[in-house]
Amino acid sequence: xxxxxxxxxxxxxxxxxxxxxxxxxxxxxxxxxxxxxxxxxxxxxxxxxxxxxxxxxxxxxxxxxxxxxxxxxxxxxxxxxxxxxxxxxxxxxxxxxxxxxxxxxxxxxxxxxxxxxxxxxxxxxxxxxxxxxxxxxxxxxxxxxxxxxxxxxxx
Amino acid sequence: xxxxxxxxxxxxxxxxxxxxxxxxxxxxxxxxxxxxxxxxxxxxxxxxxxxxxxxxxxxxxxxxxxxxxxxxxxxxxxxxxxxxxxxxxxxxxxxxxxxxxxxxxxxxxxxxxxxxxxxxxxxxxxxxxxxxxxxxxxxxxxxxxxxxxxxxxxxxxxxxxxxxxxxxxxxxxxxxxxxxxxxxxxxxxxxxxxxxxxxxxxxxxxxxxxxxxxxxxxxxxxxxxxxxxxxxxxxxxxxxxxxxxxxxxxxxxxxxxxxxxxxxxxxxxxxxxxxxxxxxxxxxxxxxxxxxxx
Numbered sequence: 001x002x003x004x005x006x007x008x009x010x011x012x013x014x015x016x017x018x019x020x021x022x023x024x025x026x027x028x029x030x031x032x033x034x035x036x037x038x039x040x041x042x043x044x045x046x047x048x049x050x051x052x053x054x055x056x057x058x059x060x061x062x063x064x065x066x067x068x069x070x071x072x073x074x075x076x077x078x079x080x081x082x083x084x085x086x087x088x089x090x091x092x093x094x095x096x097x098x099x100x101x102x103x104x105x106x107x108x109x110x111x112x113x114x115x116x117x118x119x120x121x122x123x124x125x126x127x128x129x130x131x132x133x134x135x136x137x138x139x140x141x142x143x144x145x146x147x148x149x150x151x152x153x154x155x
Numbered sequence: 156x157x158x159x160x161x162x163x164x165x166x167x168x169x170x171x172x173x174x175x176x177x178x179x180x181x182x183x184x185x186x187x188x189x190x191x192x193x194x195x196x197x198x199x200x201x202x203x204x205x206x207x208x209x210x211x212x213x214x215x216x217x218x219x220x221x222x223x224x225x226x227x228x229x230x231x232x233x234x235x236x237x238x239x240x241x242x243x244x245x246x247x248x249x250x251x252x253x254x255x256x257x258x259x260x261x262x263x264x265x266x267x268x269x270x271x272x273x274x275x276x277x278x279x280x281x282x283x284x285x286x287x288x289x290x291x292x293x294x295x296x297x298x299x300x301x302x303x304x305x306x307x308x309x310x311x312x313x314x315x316x317x318x319x320x321x322x323x324x325x326x327x328x329x330x331x332x333x334x335x336x337x338x339x340x341x342x343x344x345x346x347x348x349x350x351x352x353x354x355x356x357x358x359x360x361x362x363x364x365x366x367x368x369x370x371x372x373x374x375x376x377x378x379x380x381x382x383x384x385x386x387x388x389x390x391x392x393x394x395x396x397x398x399x400x401x402x403x404x405x406x407x408x409x410x411x412x413x414x415x416x417x418x419x420x421x422x423x424x425x426x427x428x429x430x431x432x433x434x435x436x437x438x439x440x441x442x443x444x445x446x447x448x449x
Contacts, residue, residue, distance in 0.1 A: 059258055
């Protein structure tokens, strides 16, 4: 077994130190080591987007990032959205717009939407569909998700 | 995923030394969007993974209207298409960078990595060929340059020797009335592998009615991406109209030796070459009419 490495990163605003093997993905570290289980393992090969997190502000698939790569980086997971028990507007709009069914894809959609609205505060439908194309949902048919994003952008 | 060691060198000398001296199988990690999947699925093996993102030369993004573009091999796709100067001067590259995976992939995946993965269907390679880019490779014997169309040697294979590393892709400057386009055919809107991909670049005369120079690159039509040399050379001096594009498409089909698979039959792929050459030439000419080098 390759030597475990100590990695220090800022995760959801907290300086966090963890120990991981080079072969462990950031997703494994988040879920299994740090018990941040909001990021979901869907396909584990970069297709579904359920494990999306922000790495230095950019949306990435945490199943395609090695834990050892994030030394010194800033990571935001879906757990960073709600503050003091209050849902973030994006979460509220997904909930009220019924933009989810089974919910597995939702954390990834929420994190990608946060990044989208930071880049385009007033996104067109094309912007929304283009930037969320890497997030797959097998239940909703996407229209409710697009509408929820439009609603939060309008607020 | 099988066990491996990890290193993230911070200088080129350190990186080439690591690549050269390692006894087992070494894989280079840039954005990781191909290599991590391949390691996890057992399609490739590694005893050592060398992360090259901390090498300053591989993060360089240097553009000037007179010297062209120097694109570090590890610069992610999103950084390429978010740069408005690059988008104006190298539109085929930007067309390709915007459709490699989704946004999350584009935040990490690099053009250099797409080239080194050497998939016959890679989206960036026909665009690189159209732009006449060359690869700057550093290794134990020093530096060497390889034109992009000679880089891939087979599916997943390329000219990189042990100890060697792709440092940058170098693009010639774009001139006035010169532009390009990349398009691929896929059965859905986003997130798919090209059935056929085509990049075209044209240089028009001052009146914008004649093609002075053209380059056409093709993907997913052979074991490696192809430069459609005969079609490209034939276009020089021809009027910039539909007849010329159709004829160039017919000539480009000659370099296509596609396979039949679940994405499309060989006949269908060959037909698509003609369609995409015509479409990308049309777009490139339209763009070239309004492009003036600042």
